[in-house]
Amino acid sequence: MDKYPFTRDLVLIGGGHTHALVLRKWGMNPLAGVRVSVINPGPTAAYSGMLPGFVAGHYSRDDLDIDLVKLARFAGARMINGAVTGIDRTARTVTVPGRPPIGYDVLSIDVGITSQMPALDGFAAYGTPAKPLGAFAQAWDDYRARAKAPKIAVIGGGVAGAELALAMAHALQGKSPKLHLIDRGRALAALGDKARQKMLVALAGYGVEIIENAEVTQVFREGVLLRDGRLIHSDFTTGAAGAKPHDWIAGTELDLQDGFISVTAQLQTSDRAVFAVGDCAHMAASPRPKAGVYAVRQAPVLFDNLRAILSGGRLRDYKPQRDYLKLISLGQKSALAEKFGTVWQGPLLWRLKDRIDAKFMARLDDLPVMPPPQLPKIAAIGLRAALGDKPMCGGCGAKVGRAALQQVLGDAFGDDAGLVQTGQVITTDHLRALVADPVLMTRIAAIHALGDIWAMGATPQAATVQIILPRMESALQQRTMAEITATTTAVMSEAGARIAGGHSALGDELTIGFTITGLVDRPITQAGARAGDALILTKPIGSGTIMAGDMAGQARGADVIACLDLMVQSQAKAAAILHAAHAMTDVTGFGLLGHLRGICDASGTGAVLDWAQVPVMAGAAVLSARGVRSTLFADNQAGAGVVEGAVPDLAYDPQTAGGLLAAVAGHSADDLLGALTRAGYTAAIIGQITDGSAISLR
Structure with a gap:
């Protein structure tokens, strides 16, 4: 139960590293009056730092994934499982297919980048982009399990592509893989000479063939075609060439730089109600390359600035460091490090990288147990026992038990729906919310109530809806009611029932219920x-x-x-x-x-x-x-x-x-x-x- 009324909606689009850390900090220090929503296409977000180790077989998928559902619950946020396709900044809404628009007062975007190659013929059908990371990790897991004579082509000979090629070669070394690293220019050009030479030696040690100054013109099921006519055989072709913003960002009409969202030193976009962080953002005040280290260090500043704009405070600047320690996995448990032109290499560096990555993931997995509200020193006898040692469950977990109902109701306790008259049954069912998302909770409550009609062998006829909203200001009431009513109409229409009215009120927590009639020839x-x-x-x-x-x-x-x-x-x-x-x-x-x-x-x-x-x-x-x-x-x-x-x-x-x-x-x-x-x-x-x-x- 929230102690204070909601007055503002904060929506986080994407589960990138910055947002994950913000959710953790929000759970430990929430801002009273703010309702937080997280939108992400899936329950997890892959951590980029551990991807090469996962590909090489050093980490499991659970090791790699940030659990956004757990973080959202910890932060008291509603988790919306879906992919954003647009933002209406005039109406201040976010579009996610399959549900009503999601309103916001303040918005933050952390959706990363993609390495999709829409202009490359055949890549969409036969290629696997290295980003988004989650989809790539699943595709690699499936391929690694079934591959017998692996033939792999990595398009993009930068550090990311080379690191992936080394990891793949290590994971498949018992299957004699054939790997090609293809670049349209000079491979590993972003590295200094010393680091580049060490990377080339590592690639040669795994038998990775590097093809430079070669342009891929088409991707087939059997491999890739180069402009000079060569066909490189491959049954797993991935793209790691550069960074591309998600297509929907272009439609936001925010100021962009090469498709990426331009942000100020305060991480704000050209719309002061919208923030952007991580690889999807371009730091206009101090441009930096796309690297996870910046996303991680943006988190405290974003957290403070979101709280500030939602509470009328002052925003502070993010000041990125000039350079950072680059730790590059070399397939086996060894790594190469570079900073300010100095290069190191060896197993100790891999252990350092492993320790840094494990510490980061532990912060997001081992969440602190927040103390429950303190009871008064003097309370009624039995209060502590009645509260129990954990919060009351929602949904059916909050119902009165069968034995108690049977004792009180006697013969009236029985079938799922009551017979109103010959051929018509009626039921009513109400649920205390078990998720914070009103749309999802409405669907659950509607299907739950319809279950009583279906269990009687009846066809749903008409329904009324009863809604108790948690306390919130009028603008949020309107947003929430719009979500609930649109969802109710959709679910009941699909079931064949018409909406015959309803009732709403404000209370301590979200509760949704339905009274439904049904028509039946032979009640079951x-x-x-x-x-x-x-x-x-x-x-x-x-x-x-x-x-x-x-x-x-x-x-x-x-x-x-x-x-x-x-x-x-x-x-x-x-x-x-x-x-x-x-x-x-x-x-x-x-x-x-x-x-x-x-x-x-x-x-x-x-x-x-x-x-x-x-x-x-x-x-x-x-x-x-x-x-x-x-x-x-x-x-x-x-x-x-x-x-x-x-x-x-x-x-x-x-x-x-x-x-x-x-x-x-x-x-x-x-x-x-x-x-x-x-x-x-x-x-x-x-x-x-x-x-x-x-x-x-x-």
Whole structure:
């Protein structure tokens, strides 16, 4: 819960080194009243300093990647997984395809550069640009695993290209690779004579053939064609020639230098509400080459200046150093260093580089545990125990337990939606936000509420939306409501329901809910399951554990994003496929066993659950083994009753926008599973309905 109302929107485009460090500093010292958003195409950003070591095989992909989801959670920021395609500086909005415009008061851009070669015939189809780093790292990982007789062409004979060629040669040395380093001029021309000679010796030692004064005119699947007619065979062609700004930057109408965003000594652009840092920026006051060391050292200045402009303070200057220590990996665990024309080489320098890189990544991975708010010295009996030892989960993790509801509601506790009249059902569902992004939270809440309609075998008809916004000034209220209403309209229209109104209010935190009606010929209730029926589950479980891990800073960002993607997966097609189910429910707050208990109690049956067949979200089992649990775990354990056999904790994990759990005729289960799989669901047959009343695991 945020203590103060939001009054300003700060949007960070890109997860470059500068922004990553700013997020860390913001989490330790946030500015009251500012809502922070981070936009990046993916949950991670690759650290450039460790890329050669990763390519050579010295580091894993996890070592290479900066986890932006974890940093955003630490900073209290909303993480938006998407690629920016434009900025409207008049409206002060950022465009990300597939969602409403994102409003800002202050904007910072740190998107790096690309080494794509759009003018080179065939490169887009058959070449792999060395930047952006994340996409290159994935492509190299895939190639290295499958390559048998590697043939590689590196276009661009600068330091970056040579460093990559050495790393590739080292990684593939057991496969007798053939590598060519191609430059349209003199290779390694940016280095001094001593450093250049040492690099040439290192390349020759790995058998890398250097082709100078050669222009590539076309890239084929089989290799590259030079202007003099030579064909260089290659099954992995990469481009490391120079730096190119991202195309969308040209449309911002900011002052540019060779396509890069010109910035002042304060890191501001020609628009004083927009900052730019890292390789995408041109430091007009003191031009410097593109190098990560400048991006890292811009972070404290950017942090201070963002706080200053958002609070009415004075901005300070960034003063880049004249030169810096260049540490170049030589394939094996050895490095070359150059500064002010002096050159060193050897394993000790690689160890120095490794130590510097490891220290940088540790700052972004080992985030400090911020102390919780202090309780008053004198408080009511039981307050400390009621607060617990961790924040309350969002989504279904914040619900009241099954056992408590059953005791209070009695016979009224049952099916997912209520029968209003013949042919019409109704449900209502509200969720405490589990992510800071209103757009994503709206999608999750809508799919979650629609799940009750789909579980009854009904077609969504009409919906009202109920919104509680955290306190914020009117301009931010308008931005947020626009995002929520546009998303609501899109999701409900896709589901076939019309919006019939709603209600909004301000409160302590974001809560989104829906009341939805549906039309149905034959309601599918939780009663009706028969002994011999097969149990089908249409989505993996584990969302409660992953989101609890996310809150605790223990979940991998990639696993969090994959979990959220599963939450917003519509169950409309699954419900249509399972229209003949004998009994059905959606697996949400009470966990898999709690909802299975609901079917068994209503149907007067038991069940056998084959745990090995239950699909589990990536990362959930690892977190569960560490003892990570949602705050609703204990209530779900009680609500599921007695279960025979060894029960994994994930069986009690509360799900948000979970899958459908259906009891279907045993003879039709395989055909239904095939149809679900073809429709894009990670579905599985997970057990069987039995006589009696016992639920057991095997």
